[in-house]
Amino acid sequence: MTDADPVRLYRTVRLIRRFEERAVELVHGGQIVGGVHPYLGQEGIAAGVCAALDADDVLAGTHRGHGHVLARGADPARMLAELCGRVTGLNAGRGGSMHAADLSIGVLGANAIVGASGAIITGAVWAYRRQGRDTVGVSFFGDGAVNEGMLLEAFNLAALWRVPVLFVCENNGYATTMPVAGAVAGSIAGRAAAFDIPAVQVDGQDPETVRVAAAAAVDRMRAGGGPELIEARTYRFDVHHTFEHAVRLDYRPPDEVTRGRARDPVRIQGERLTDTDRAAVDAEVEATLDAAVRFAVSSPEPDPADALTYLYASGLTARAGGG
Amino acid sequence: MPRLSYRRALTRALGDELARDEAVFLLGEDVQVGASLVTTGLAKRFGTERVRDTPLSEQAFTSFATGAALAGLRPVIEFQIPSLLFLVFEQIVNHAHKFPLMTGGQCSVPVTYLVPGSGSRTGWAGQHSDHPYSLFAHVGVVTVVPATPADAYGLLVTAIRHDDPVVVFAPAGAMDVRADVDDLTPVPLGRGRIHRFGDDVTVVAIGHLVHDALAVAEEVADQVSVEVFDPRTLYPFDIDGLAESVARTGRLVVLDDGNRSCGMAAEIIASVVERVRLLAPPRRVTRPDGAVLPFAPALDRAVQPGRAQLATAIHLTMKDSS
Incomplete structure (x- = not known):
């Protein structure tokens, strides 16, 4: 059942926006090591797509994945604790920013290998449906992933076996610093067409537009359709990774950044709310994130003696490395 | 049966x-x-x-x-x-x-x-x-x-x-x-198997090479008493089982169908000598470094570890400790 409530959609984009801004502050403050890939500017995609999903559905995210996990409903406090490497984190401090995931709500990993999630989610959806569930899946990836053979193989498998996976390409214009025009022969939608996968291009900056497109695709998939693709045109408001806050890389013209940032998904969705409703959501989000930050930074760090605790699900233990 | x-x-x-x-x-x-x-x-x-x-x-x-x-x-x-x-x-x-x-x-x-x-x-x-x-x-x-x-x-x-x-x-x-085969049952991971007991040298052989090791052990039986240890699982490795064997024989030769550098034989030898004092330097019979198997059958065989190489390694190990 798609959630069409504009207030909740606004809350999701606002939550992701402020979460990311807090995360960047924590990177600069040294509480998050290793940096983050901010989802700033792309919030409308995760929010719109996840509003179209049911509890039994699954998704797989990316290294720029905080938004997907939050939009799916993960606890922001445990998410932030994960980014801070604490035992209370979603992944007990073993995953960090690029891998933070909550499998209990159907987030089957955040994968930092570009293009890797498509086949994984295809297999998972096929398996759930074999077990009698009505699951559909979402594979989020960026424009860089459309040149990964592994993803194109996944398109083929999903289409061939009619596995209902919504492939969501978040086209933010750049694969790290490589512009789409310098990397993509043909088109992104054209790749889907080659496998007879229906594809649409949508304005990724409008959360409601994304939601409507995703809900329509999910409806068709649940009615027995095969995979579909949504290319959501978006713009990354900030850096590829926070290391760029220290090392400026010159690859996006300033006027392009200005134009890109002008179409803000948080503002676009916010304008659909009354001032009162918006202020209430903003205040609630701030309170939630204040509490999340307190929880994260006050949570215990993992014990180095347990560094490989979760290496094997079978309980196998690895030999220690010391002499 | x-x-x-x-x-x-x-x-x-x-x-x-x-x-x-x-x-x-x-x-x-x-x-x-x-x-x-x-x-x-x-x-x-x-x-x-x-x-x-x-x-x-x-x-x-x-x-x-x-x-x-x-x-x-x-x-x-x-x-x-x-x-x-x-x-x-x-x-x-x-x-x-x-x-x-x-x-x-x-x-x-x-x-x-x-x-x-x-x-x-x-x-x-x-x-x-x-x-x-x-x-x-x-x-x-x-x-x-x-x-x-x-x-x-x-x-x-x-x-x-x-x-x-x-x-x-x-x-x-x-x-x-x-x-x-009498009984088809699950075999636990990480547990090796001694196919033949011996007193003088432990030969670790992997996979199909177990059969070559057993044949060589038989060939040299009048001169050397060879124990043949089959790890069965390479990871996790039954180092306890192998160390017990080598502690009895005092000598170790590894027969491994992998390339020499960073191969299983290297790991097996290192793991044993960390725990057991040997009577002679250990030896390994492997594919060469960086091996690519050539097509012609004679060349293919030349690159794989063979029985003659194993027999030589066993004899050299015995000689080194005499």
Whole structure:
């Protein structure tokens, strides 16, 4: 059942926006090591797509994945604790920013290998449906992933076996610093067409537009359709990774950044709310994130003696490395 | 006592597990027809939904299995050619193997990767003749190399029931081995097996080379008493079992169908000498460094570890300690 409530959609984009801004502050403050890939500017995609999903559905995210996990409903406090490497984190401090995931709500990993999630989610959806569930899946990836053979193989498998996976390409214009025009022969939608996968291009900056497109695709998939693709045109408001806050890389013209940032998904969705409703959501989000930050930074760090605790699900233990 | 071939032992293991557990399914290239002669008859018995032919998309179907495992199934993938493991090394190591730790224990990925016909098949040349088990042991993926029909059955069954990824190498050189098998039972991971007891030297042999080691042991029996240790699982390795053997014999020779540098033999020797004081320097018989198997049969054989090399190594080890 798609959630069409504009207030909740606004809350999701606002939550992701402020979460990311807090995360960047924590990177600069040294509480998050290793940096983050901010989802700033792309919030409308995760929010719109996840509003179209049911509890039994699954998704797989990316290294720029905080938004997907939050939009799916993960606890922001445990998410932030994960980014801070604490035992209370979603992944007990073993995953960090690029891998933070909550499998209990159907987030089957955040994968930092570009293009890797498509086949994984295809297999998972096929398996759930074999077990009698009505699951559909979402594979989020960026424009860089459309040149990964592994993803194109996944398109083929999903289409061939009619596995209902919504492939969501978040086209933010750049694969790290490589512009789409310098990397993509043909088109992104054209790749889907080659496998007879229906594809649409949508304005990724409008959360409601994304939601409507995703809900329509999910409806068709649940009615027995095969995979579909949504290319959501978006713009990354900030850096590829926070290391760029220290090392400026010159690859996006300033006027392009200005134009890109002008179409803000948080503002676009916010304008659909009354001032009162918006202020209430903003205040609630701030309170939630204040509490999340307190929880994260006050949570215990993992014990180095347990560094490989979760290496094997079978309980196998690895030999220690010391002499 | 029924005689069973190694190949049919694998077939029996797959069939028994497909019958026992609805979560098990098989996928790979040409598995419905059974081009490897291992999956023969399984599609007819279990249906094409559970015995799935895939397009030639090794990376996608390997990760498809990872996803299916995350969703509660127990996929078995058959790779007809050992070199395909190079193509999917990323999918196995970077995803299937790493997910449990990276998610902080939120999942398990019980996938079995079965490679019937690993190593040289004679005449299949450079891209079909590798034996890359040491790579998986190195990265910490459970790696088994059964030598006998009973172990092929027992270790494949255990692999399928195991909650982490397991690579099962079924060496080409062992596929036609036949043995009288009384009892088909699961074989535990990480437990070696002494095929022949001896007093003077422990020979560790991997996979099909166990049979070569046994033949050499018999040949030299009037001069040297050779113990033949088959690790069966390369990772986790039964170092306790091997150390006990070497502590008795005092000498160690390893016979390994992998390349020499950073190979299993190197690891086995290092692990033993950390714990046991030897009477003579250990020796290893392996493929050469960086080996690519040439096509011509004589060249193919020249690059593989052979019985004569093993006999020489055994004699030199005895001489070194006299």
